[in-house]
Amino acid sequence: MLDAIGLEILNILQKKARIPNIEVSRQVGLAPSAVLERIRKMEKQGIIDGYEVRLNPEQFNRAQVAFVHIKTNPAMSDKVGSELALIPEIQEVHFVSGSDCYLVKIRSADTTALGLLLQEKITTIDGVLSTSTETVLATVKETSQIPLPLTISQTT
């Protein structure tokens, strides 16, 4: 299903999507048509979900990252989650173990904007009981890449 060459292709694309197919084919040692066929298949199988551009947050006034715990009324937690997901500054919404609580990742211009967002858009959501914010002082690593195995383990 997914062999060493498939992984190699994905590794190349994870580093640099928007690379010409023919260049991929040179790197993996297959004909361009074969690479195309493989990529199409992986897209169809849902192995590849899509391609994204990586923008520099600082250039868009989005340098401030924060993580916020949001405690919710358990009866309304689904609805709260959906509403949180609609806020564009919120990049991630996770429901976490522990105490009827979402953990969300926010990108805002600065702490002032973050405060406003919390006060006006988040605490005002029906079902939100309380929030607890951690601001990020420095980011050492930030990737969405998935570590790929060097070889394929058996799946059936």
Add this chain to the structure above:
Amino acid sequence: MLDAIGLEILNILQKKARIPNIEVSRQVGLAPSAVLERIRKMEKQGIIDGYEVRLNPEQFNRAQVAFVHIKTNPAMSDKVGSELALIPEIQEVHFVSGSDCYLVKIRSADTTALGLLLQEKITTIDGVLSTSTETVLATVKETSQIPLPLTISQTT
């Protein structure tokens, strides 16, 4: 510096990088050469950082997300951060306000693998004082996209 057409191009690429340039040019109403010139310029200016493929974590046995707070010896915190960043399962390493603490995002196969990772790779790092783990039960939203205005407001 960045006008409405530039934003439009970025919006298109954020939804679907690996789209042909000529298709972008059709959508924004410019010649392909002009779009190419603009994209190159944005890459050079550091507005565009790169292009990534988005993989489906479930297909790679990386469905379990967890966030872990890692309290460190303040004198060694930089070194701890660098070491954490080297662990492939750790996608994000943020130094957060509050208490000499990193917040890391982990992708692992399951809670068992997570436990092993914590026990063998993280708590063993010199300078790590304690950890506190939250596992994700459900993810409502997960994107690295930066919210862009649809257009630049302009007085005409």
Add this chain to the structure above:
DNA sequence: TGAAGTCAAGAATAATATTCTGTCATTTGT
């Protein structure tokens, strides 16, 4: 063994990327 399926090469063709030139509009300097 033979039919069906998979995978990839290679050629032919379609589409796209890239370069280059000229134009127009705006800006800059004097």
Add this chain to the structure above:
DNA sequence: ACAAATGACAGAATATTATTCTTGACTTCA
């Protein structure tokens, strides 16, 4: 104000890449 400089773009010419299609090797399974 005016000429030179700059920046953005269109359009054509060319280079490169994508895509399709056919064929053949190899595998699997009954």
